[in-house]
Amino acid sequence: MWGGRAGALLRVWGLWPAGVLGRRPLSCNAASLAGSNPSGCWNCGSPGGPVRGDGFFCPQCRALQPPDLTRDYFSLMDCNRSFRVDTAKLQQRYQQLQRLVHPDFFSQRSQTEKDFSEKHSTLVNDAYKTLLAPLSRGLYLLKLRGVEIPEGTDYEMDRQFLMEIMEMNEKLAEAQSEAAMKEIESVVRAKQKELTDNVSRAFERDDFEKAKEILTKMRYFSNVEEKIKLKKIPV
Numbered sequence: 001m002w003g004g005r006a007g008a009l010l011r012v013w014g015l016w017p018a019g020v021l022g023r024r025p026l027s028c029n030a031a032s033l034a035g036s037n038p039s040g041c042w043n044c045g046s047p048g049g050p051v052r053g054d055g056f057f058c059p060q061c062r063a064l065q066p067p068d069l070t071r072d073y074f075s076l077m078d079c080n081r082s083f084r085v086d087t088a089k090l091q092q093r094y095q096q097l098q099r100l101v102h103p104d105f106f107s108q109r110s111q112t113e114k115d116f117s118e119k120h121s122t123l124v125n126d127a128y129k130t131l132l133a134p135l136s137r138g139l140y141l142l143k144l145r146g147v148e149i150p151e152g153t154d155y156e157m158d159r160q161f162l163m164e165i166m167e168m169n170e171k172l173a174e175a176q177s178e179a180a181m182k183e184i185e186s187v188v189r190a191k192q193k194e195l196t197d198n199v200s201r202a203f204e205r206d207d208f209e210k211a212k213e214i215l216t217k218m219r220y221f222s223n224v225e226e227k228i229k230l231k232k233i234p235v
């Protein structure tokens with residue numbers, strides 16, 4: 001079967017999408033890790049207030065509270081849970097949150113608050129990066145829907161698509177000039193743009209199977225993009 005053979009070849013060449021995003025833990029909503037203390041502020045014990053929403057600080061003593069890890073990235077970043085996000089708004093929200101929680105603002109505070117601020121800041125960074133890039137945003141949306149794409153799967157990839165990817169990788173391996181690289185780069189970029197439009201429509205129709213298929217393709221192209229970046233860096 002082609003899928004198996006092509007898969008093996010891609011693996012041997014190291015062309016398999018290693019999941020540029022796979023390394024990043026996407027799950028941030030494990031209830032067991034929930035940091036917010038429902039019994040009140042960790043510092044003064046004041047009940048209520050800081051647990052939900054944007055109550056990062058205790059209304060009584062103003063101490064920074066631990067991050068609410070049950071909150072998903074869309075809620076944290078004040079975005080609708082949808083593939084279409086307003087990236088300008090996303091960026092504004094990112095800056096607004098970092099102005100509240102960034103460790104630079106806690107250098108004179110207690111160690112507990114320093115630690116919480118590190119955690120908040122990392123979470124906000126992860127949420128921002130995840131929602132900013134179409135591929136990671138799409139994968140995250142699917143994950144919230146309970147749909148995951150296992151690493152290294154040749155999930156229903158058709159022969160034609162795998163051929164296209166292999167040819168592109170061959171061209172990239174052979175590319176000697178800046179111009180040759182640029183050409184491949186622009187082809188990949190155009191593909192990603194088209195796939196982003198397509199996956200956006202799939203999400204609008206709530207067609208998660210289609211979205212999964214398109215995102216898998218985007219992951220292959222994203223892997224090519226990573227290779228282009230690496231090749232550009234002179235060793």
Ligand SMILES: *[C@@H]1O[C@H](CO)[C@@H](O)[C@H](O)[C@H]1NC(C)=O
Nearest residue numbers: 078079080081084085086089
């Ligand atoms: C979220 O969706 C609602 C209803 O569809 C819309 O009115 C609102 O403007 C959206 N908010 C953002 C931030 O896109």
Ligand SMILES: *[C@@H]1O[C@H](CO)[C@@H](O)[C@H](O)[C@H]1NC(C)=O
Nearest residue numbers: 190191192194195197198217
């Ligand atoms: C995007 O969708 C259109 C319409 O379904 C399709 O013809 C086209 O091939 C898709 N683009 C890619 C890159 O798969």
Ligand SMILES: [Zn+2]
Nearest residue numbers: 041044058061
């Ligand atoms: Zn307090």
